[in-house]
Amino acid sequence: MCLQTSTEARLVNFDLTEEQVLLKNMVERFVADRYDLDQRRAYQAMPLGFSPENWSMLAELGLLALPFPSDLGGLDGGPVELLVVMEALGRGLVVEPVLGHVVLPGDLLIRAGTDEQKAEILPGIMSGERHVTLAHAETGARYNLAHVETRAAPEGNSVRLTGRKIFTLSGKAADLFIVSARGTDSAQIEFYLVPADAPGLERRSFRLADGSLAAEIELNGVTVPASARLADGLxxxxxxxxxxxxxxxxxxxxxxxxxxxxxxxxxxxxxxxxxxxxxxxxxxxxxxxxxxxxxxxxxxxxxxxxxxxxxxxxxxxxxxxxxxxxxxxxxxxxxxxxxxxxxxxxxxxxxxxxxxxxxxxxxxxxxxxxxxxxxxxx
Structure with missing residues (x-):
């Protein structure tokens, strides 16, 4: 799929390239081999709300690495490749959390993470070994991204986080949260990497309308090193x-x-x-x-x-x-x-x-x- 331009008009070509057709066919084969209605029910009934085996297979196929740049070990997939993959997964009613554990946290880390944070976390996302999700939504936000009441208080070389996040996408399976908070400058929103097993973090899982397992988290004075802060914010x-x-x-x-x-x-x-x-x-x-x-x-x-x-x-x-x-x-x-x-x-x-x-x-x-x-x- 590409843009074609001329001096008279700007024409949009919606035809997929040969590589994009192959990508589409690969995802469709995954769906055909791994999904019918009974299998889908079985996957959602698993402890994490999806199949770890399917997740590993998506990683082996390179689909979890697709959105990331090649200099970070990814496959340089762009918006069109994302569209091709997600449309095919949608047709198969796939329950694996590609949006929640790859696209959203991965894109945020690319944009806001330090070089050290990217090198540490992104390979695990691409291999399917790490499950990272964003903890941002709070009571009363109503889709306002700037609504954040969680606080980050510096304590020497550490930061103490206090607050509540009411919704984390596929949060039951997460081993690492990207948590938004306001620091000493209350006008600025910051992001911190918080392990799911950090002392003071409480997680409560619940099912969404589609059966997927989200979670809310309480941050009761969770302490993380100052280096856990991402470089960029809102x-x-x-x-x-x-x-x-x-x-x-x-x-x-x-x-x-x-x-x-x-x-x-x-x-x-x-x-x-x-x-x-x-x-x-x-x-x-x-x-x-x-x-x-x-x-x-x-x-x-x-x-x-x-x-x-x-x-x-x-x-x-x-x-x-x-x-x-x-x-x-x-x-x-x-x-x-x-x-x-x-x-x-x-x-x-x-x-x-x-x-x-x-x-x-x-x-x-x-x-x-x-x-x-x-x-x-x-």
Whole structure:
């Protein structure tokens, strides 16, 4: 996928390159080999909410190293490669926490970590041996990234952290948290690397709507060395959030496509009054609307992946606003087509819709990201 320009017009080419097609095919093979509905249920029932074996396999395939630069041991994957991978994982309803344990913390570490921190942590993320997640969300934040009340108090060569984080993505499996806090300069947000087994850290796990295991953490005077502080703050976080939003949009796009295809097949085979219900004009019109929503979402997500650096965060915010609303509309409609069975665990439709509920509200729902887009466009 690339941009083609000319003196007359700026044309966008949405065709994947040969390497990107191979990447897409590799992820699809992983899904075909490792996933059906029964396997998915079994993976979510595991202690961490996903399969450690699948996680190791994703690492062996190089997918966990894909977003990182080659000088740090990664594979130099960019936004388009992220889109390709996450859309394919979305179609397979994969439960492994690629967004929560690779994309978000990894991008933040690249932007804000010191050379020593990157050298120490990133190889473990890429090999699948380390599980790192961001601990940032607090009570009352309502998607405001600048809302942080956790405090960091210097004590000689150490820092004492006190506060509560109400939501850490896939936090049950994390062995390292990136914790946001305000230091002596209360106007500045800082980030600290905090081991999950640090004295004074309490973790409570809970399941989200899609069955994944998140966690809240209490920091009761947790002490970390001053060297645990990342070099950058809120600006780095906004960049990492934009990257993660793009991944979430791509994953929603894959789920939408999967749900649409399953519903189309159902309408072709389910009969009433002696005819397939897909032959009824009213249902055809509704399916046409869902197809339009999915394809409009695809255009916005692909466009966001190709956006230049100056408009990147704005474009991704706009895509997230549209796709979050469109995805939930597609999910609701597909469930309605299937009737009561649509919300049951017996069909993939229900599983997909629950995953859409989480992704649509991850790092900003449709309303908040639309407001952000408007502010950035002003």
């Amino acid at each position: 600006e780095a976080l906004t960049g990492a959030v934009a990257t993660t939003r793009l991944g979430a949009c791509a994953q929603m796009l894959g789920i939408m496509g999967s749900m649409f295809d399953a519903t189309l097949e159902y309408l072709r085979t389910r009969k009433q009054f002696g005819a397939p219900i897909g032959s009824f004009q009213a249902l055809q019109h509704r399916m046409a609307q869902l197809y339009a929503l999915t394809e409009q979402s695809r255009s916005l997500v692909y466009g966001a992946a190709l956006a230049d650096e100056a408009s990147r965060e704005k474009t991704i915010a706009g895509a997230k606003a549209y796709v979050s609303e469109a995805a939930l509309r597609v999910g609701h409609e597909c469930i309605q087509f299937h009737g009561g069975m649509g919300v049951s665990d017996e069909l993939a439709i229900g599983h997909g819709h629950k995953q859409l509920l989480v992704l649509a509200n991850l790092l900003g729902d449709a309303e908040s990201t639309l407001e952000e887009f408007i502010q950035r466009a002003a």
